Amino acid sequence: AQSVTQLGSHVSVSEGALVLLRCNYSSSVPPYLFWYVQYPNQGLQLLLKYTTGATLVKGINGFEAEFKKSETSFHLTKPSAHMSDAAEYFCAVSERFGQAGTALIFGKGTTLSVSS
Amino acid sequence: KAGVTQTPRYLIKTRGQQVTLSCSPISGHRSVSWYQQTPGQGLQFLFEYFSETQRNKGNFPGRFSGRQFSNSRSEMNVSTLELGDSALYLCASSSGWDEQYFGPGTRLTVT
Numbered sequence: 001a002q003s004v005t006q007l008g009s010h011v012s013v014s015e016g017a018l019v020l021l022r023c024n025y026s027s028s029v030p031p032y033l034f035w036y037v038q039y040p041n042q043g044l045q046l047l048l049k050y051t052t053g054a055t056l057v058k059g060i061n062g063f064e065a066e067f068k069k070s071e072t073s074f075h076l077t078k079p080s081a082h083m084s085d086a087a088e089y090f091c092a093v094s095e096r097f098g099q100a101g102t103a104l105i106f107g108k109g110t111t112l113s114v115s116s
Numbered sequence: 117k118a119g120v121t122q123t124p125r126y127l128i129k130t131r132g133q134q135v136t137l138s139c140s141p142i143s144g145h146r147s148v149s150w151y152q153q154t155p156g157q158g159l160q161f162l163f164e165y166f167s168e169t170q171r172n173k174g175n176f177p178g179r180f181s182g183r184q185f186s187n188s189r190s191e192m193n194v195s196t197l198e199l200g201d202s203a204l205y206l207c208a209s210s211s212g213w214d215e216q217y218f219g220p221g222t223r224l225t226v227t
Contacts, residue, residue, distance in 0.1 A: 032214055043120075043206055043218040051214055090159065094214065101147065101171035104208075104216060106159040 002027045002093045006107035014115050019063075019078040021110045023091030026072065032094035033074045034104065035065055039087045047089075050074065061085070086114045118143065120209050120219035128225045134195040137222045141188050141209030147171075148190040149216060150182060153204040162205075165190055194224075202226045 007022040025031055032051045036044040048059025055067040065076045074091060088111050092104040121140045129135050141148050150162040161174040165184035182192040188209075194201055202225050208216035 034215065036218070041220075041223075043122075043220045044208075046215050046217065049215050092159075097172050101164045101166055102210075103149065103161040103164060103172060103174065104151070104159075105161070108158050 002031070002095050002105050004091050004093050004105055004107035006089075006091050006110050008110055009108065010111045010113065012113040012115065013081045015083055016080050019076070019081045019085065019112065021076040021089050021091075021112065023065075023074045023076065023107060024072050025074060025091075025093045027093055029096070032096075032102075033065075033067060034092045034094070035059065035063070035074075035076050036090045036092060036106075037087045038090065038109075044090065047076070081112075081114045083114050083116065086112055088112070120207055120217055122205075122207050122219040122222050124222060125220065126223045126225075128227060129197050130227055131197055131199060133197050134193060135197060135224060136191050136193050137205055137207075137224070139190045139192075139207030139209075139219060141190070141207075142211075142217055145209035145211045145217075146188055147210040147212075147216075148184055148188065149208045149210070150190070150192050151206045151208065152176075153206060153221070154202075159206070162192065197226045199226050 003026045005024045034049045035047040050067045058064045091107040123138045147166045149164040163173040168184045179195045184190045204221045206221045208218045210216045
């Protein structure tokens with residue numbers, strides 16, 4: 001079974017500082033990986049995804065992530081944090097059941113706080 | 117394109133009752149998945165429907181069920197509610213094998 005580990009349940013940064021949210025996965029097949037963001041009282045919004053091809057993927061709001069197979073990692077970064085980035089972030093791996101569809105397996109989430 | 121919609125947004129029920137939640141996927145999406153989100157267990161997969169058929173199911177008791185209609189709208193039902201069923205229930209739709217788009221969720225409180 002696939003799994004996702006997010007290191008650090010809370011990360012605090014200053015506005016303008018680098019954001020680094022860590023994600024490691026376990027998968028027996030080439031993984032499809034995702035980062036989602038959740039603002040209070042809202043659903044999940046897709047930030048970016050990795051399926052195949054280029055290992056550095058760019059997403060919305062200036063976020064990017066790099067797939068490193070040798071390290072089984074998919075860390076999320078943003079060069080300069082903004083107050084509006086404060087939210088909860090979830091890393092997920094897609095578990096595929098052949099022709100029987102897929103299910104997202106999520107990490108426990110990381111709450112990002114941004115101070116001025 | 118309109119996003120995924122879920123109704124109702126908030127619901128309060130009593131232990132032992134049953135509840136039905138509704139989800140309308142993005143137009144053209146045939147796959148609908150449901151997830152439960154709680155502070156203790158995080159986000160957990162409930163089940164996925166595709167063309168009115170349940171394709172796979174997570175590790176939840178039989179009290180949790182769902183269905184999908186010919187227009188791809190989906191409902192999930194929880195019978196004999198327990199306090200532990202209090203959660204945010206999220207619906208997601210997909211057109212294929214990769215990204216899923218989530219609705220705003222239904223916040224269920226069981227008292």
